[in-house]
Amino acid sequence: MSEAARKEGREAALMALSALLGARLSAAAAIREAHGRDESWHAVAMPDAVAFAETTDEVAAIMRICAAHGMPVIPFGAGTSLEGHVSAVHGGLSLDLSRMDRIIEVNTADLDVRVEAGITRKVLNDYLRDTGLFFPIDPGANATLGGMAATRASGTNAVRYGTMRENVLALTAVMADGSIIRTGTRARKSSAGYDLTRLLIGSEGTLGIITELTLRLYGIPEAVRSGVVPFASIEGAVDAVIETIQSGLPVARIEILDPLSIRACNAYSKLALAEVPTLFVEFHGTEASVAEQADRFGAIAAGHGGQQAEWASKPEDRTRLWEARHNAYYAALAFQPGKKGMVTDVCVPISRLAEAISGTLADLETSFLKAPIVGHAGDGNFHMLLLMDPSDPRDLAEATRIHDLMVARALSLGGTCTGEHGIGEGKIKFLEAEHGPGVGVMRAIKQALDPKGILNPGKIFAG
Numbered sequence: 001m002s003e004a005a006r007k008e009g010r011e012a013a014l015m016a017l018s019a020l021l022g023a024r025l026s027a028a029a030a031i032r033e034a035h036g037r038d039e040s041w042h043a044v045a046m047p048d049a050v051a052f053a054e055t056t057d058e059v060a061a062i063m064r065i066c067a068a069h070g071m072p073v074i075p076f077g078a079g080t081s082l083e084g085h086v087s088a089v090h091g092g093l094s095l096d097l098s099r100m101d102r103i104i105e106v107n108t109a110d111l112d113v114r115v116e117a118g119i120t121r122k123v124l125n126d127y128l129r130d131t132g133l134f135f136p137i138d139p140g141a142n143a144t145l146g147g148m149a150a151t152r153a154s155g156t157n158a159v160r161y162g163t164m165r166e167n168v169l170a171l172t173a174v175m176a177d178g179s180i181i182r183t184g185t186r187a188r189k190s191s192a193g194y195d196l197t198r199l200l201i202g203s204e205g206t207l208g209i210i211t212e213l214t215l216r217l218y219g220i221p222e223a224v225r226s227g228v229v230p231f232a233s234i235e236g237a238v239d240a241v242i243e244t245i246q247s248g249l250p251v252a253r254i255e256i257l258d259p260l261s262i263r264a265c266n267a268y269s270k271l272a273l274a275e276v277p278t279l280f281v282e283f284h285g286t287e288a289s290v291a292e293q294a295d296r297f298g299a300i301a302a303g304h305g306g307q308q309a310e311w312a313s314k315p316e317d318r319t320r321l322w323e324a325r326h327n328a329y330y331a332a333l334a335f336q337p338g339k340k341g342m343v344t345d346v347c348v349p350i351s352r353l354a355e356a357i358s359g360t361l362a363d364l365e366t367s368f369l370k371a372p373i374v375g376h377a378g379d380g381n382f383h384m385l386l387l388m389d390p391s392d393p394r395d396l397a398e399a400t401r402i403h404d405l406m407v408a409r410a411l412s413l414g415g416t417c418t419g420e421h422g423i424g425e426g427k428i429k430f431l432e433a434e435h436g437p438g439v440g441v442m443r444a445i446k447q448a449l450d451p452k453g454i455l456n457p458g459k460i461f462a463g
Contacts, residue, residue, distance in 0.1 A: 006070070009071065010071050012069050013068075013071040014048065016065045017062065017065055017093070020061055020065070021062075024051065024052040024053075024054075025049055025050070026050045027048070027049045029046075031050050032046040032047055033046055035050045035086065035088075035096065036086070036088050036094070037079065038079050038080065038082065038084060039080050039081065040081070040083060041340040041343075041388070041390045042083075042084035042087060042426060043087075043390070044087065046091075047091060047092055047093055048071075048088075049093055050076075050096055051096065053096070053097055053099065054100060055100070056100075056174065056180060056211040059097070059174045059209055059211050060174045060178045062095060062178075063174050063175070063177070063178040064177070066093055067176060067178055067454060070454060071092050071093055072088065072091065072093065072454050072455075073092060073095050073209070073454055073456070074087075074092060074456050075095050075097060075209050075456065076096045077096075077097055077143065077150075078120060078142065078143050078144045078147060081151060081424065082343050082421045082422075082424075082426075083424025083425065084425040084459075085205070085422060085456070085459060087425065087458075089459075092457075095209065097116075097117050097144065097146055098144065100116040100119075100146075100211060101116055101118040101120075101123070102115070102119070103115050103119065103124065103127055104212070106128070106131060106133075108132075110186060111216060111218065112214055112215060113215050114212060114214045115145060115215065116146075116212055117212060118144050118146060119144065120142045120144050121135060121137065121138065121143060129220075133217040133220065134218060134219075135215055135216075135217055135218075136157045136160075137155060137158070137162075137163065138155040138156050138157050139153040139154065140155055140326040145213055146210045146211070148164050149164050149168055149210050150202070150203065150204055150205050151164075151202065151420070152164050152420070153420055155420070156255060156376060158376060158378070158379055158381075159252070159376065160250060160251065160253070161218065164202075165198060165201050165202065167216045168184075168213055168214070168216075169188075169215065170183060170186065171184065171200060171210050171212060172210070172213075173210050174208060174211060175207075175450075176207075176449060176451075181208070183196040183200065184214070202422070203460075204422050204423065204424065205455060205456040206455050206461075207445070207446065208455070209455070221252075222285065222286050223284075223285060223289075223313070224252075224282060224283070224290065225283050225311055226280070226281065226311070226312045226313075226318040226322065227281050227294065228278060228280055228281075228309065229279045229306045229309045230274045230277070231277045231279065231307070232277075232305040233277060233305060234258065234358055235354045236304040237256055237278070237306070238354035239304045240303075240304040241350065241378060243303075243304070245350060245378060247296075247300070249293055249296055250283070250284075250285070250293065251283060251293070253280065253281060253282040253322075253378070254279060254280070254376075254377050255279065255281075255374065255375065255377060256357075256374065257325070257372075258357070258372060260372045260373070262275045262276070263335070264334070264372055265324045268324075269320075269324035279301070279306070279377065281297060281309075282322075294309070294311060325374070328374045328385070329341060329385060335370070335387065336370060340387075340389065342385075342386040342388055342390075343383060343386075344418075344421070344426075344427075345381060345384075345419050346382065346415055346416065346418065347379065347381040347382075347410070347416050347418070347419025347420075348380045348415030349380055349415065350377075350379065352380070352415070353377060353380045356413055356415070357382055359409050360384060360402075360405070360406050363406070367398055367401075367402055368398065369388055369395065369398050371384050371385055371386040371387060371402065372384075376419075376420075379419070380415070380419075384406055386399040386402060407430050408433075411434055416434060417433070417434050418430075423459065428461065428462050431460065431461075442460070446461065
């Protein structure tokens with residue numbers, strides 16, 4: 001298609017969208033810029049316009065218009081992704097689903113809830129509190145649940161409760177041609193046909209636009225105990241994690257922070273932790289069971305060079321502790337004002353986690369860049385926050401070098417280039433190294449479901 005024909009098609013699409021949406025279609029520069037970026041270091045790529053949808057039927061109507069005119073559509077939730085997922089690298093329409101934020105039904109007896117995709121996890125849990133139930137997936141950011149499903153998010157609770165893949169029972173999605181499909185049921189298992197639910201989970205808006213979700217819920221535990229345990233070495237901390245998992249201790253969260261992360265968190269969150277490798281842990285259960293679990297974990301930690309744990313049972317103390325962990329990204333940015341964060345993650349088999357982290361720390365010792373490391377140690381996933389100036393060619397080249405070494409090491413250890421951030425536009429070059437000919441199958445699925453290539457183009461695959 002010529003550039004003139006493409007421009008004519010987009011103008012026609014915008015006219016039709018304006019007639020459909022009225023003031024809920026915006027071409028204001030500030031709104032377009034806000035929808036052309038996420039929390040990552042990637043450059044802003046603005047859409048031609050932003051549409052604010054309010055129903056699944058409306059999303060379907062928008063997709064039919066865009067499909068008819070070949071206009072790209074980029075789903076947008078809260079903009080908290082970390083690999084450039086929402087940037088409009090080919091222009092087009094940013095489809096904002098944040099107004100689709102209803103809780104449709106809560107089924108307390110069956111421990112599930114049906115919601116629209118634009119609701120955030122914190123809003124959902126605030127609503128659920130009086131029911132005695134909660135949704136456990138916690139990626140840190142107050143992301144929308146649709147965005148969390150699209151990126152197959154996980155976070156600090158994944159070691160006990162799993163990821164979005166395990167906690168979405170069913171969903172509603174609008175496909176590239178504007179058709180609406182509903183996948184899965186509220187039943188806890190099924191062997192009926194292809195698993196379209198999990199095909200769409202993690203597809204990053206490239207196969208369909210998720211508009212509703214049916215999610216698993218869990219009972220709020222009677223008692224929660226959180227603690228901080230300093231270690232003499234990264235290896236000792238990881239060995240304690242491995243023994244904890246292998247012993248069957250039902251840990252709810254177990255996070256690792258390197259000394260630089262602790263230093264940044266101390267400064268940002270007004271803590272006074274020892275600047276050494278540290279585990280943040282949490283147990284859920286009854287008062288008796290969490291006390292027993294904490295004692296058993298303390299003994300395991302001591303056997304690997306862990307010091308005396310500091311435990312917090314009061315909600316306000318636990319909240320302060322986990323807010324400090326969740327704010328590690330902002331703590332790192334504050335550590336070097338003016339820098340941006342090239343935030344990346346990998347995941348390896350848990351037995352190789354110490355090797356992966358130690359190797360990355362060794363790489364950083366040869367670098368002029370600073371990069372705190374934090375990780376979801378219980379499932380072998382860790383993050384590096386490279387502090388750099390993306391407009392400085394020297395910084396960018398060095399950050400890319402360290403980042404690529406980290407990913408190559410993870411792949412060589414039997415791991416993945418991304419445990420939870422997704423591919424987006426930032427990790428496209430690693431997909432083939434990880435999946436080989438499997439990428440061809442992924443492309444074939446994309447071509448079958450989105451033959452015009454209008455759903456979030458430039459993500460997962462190049463082009």
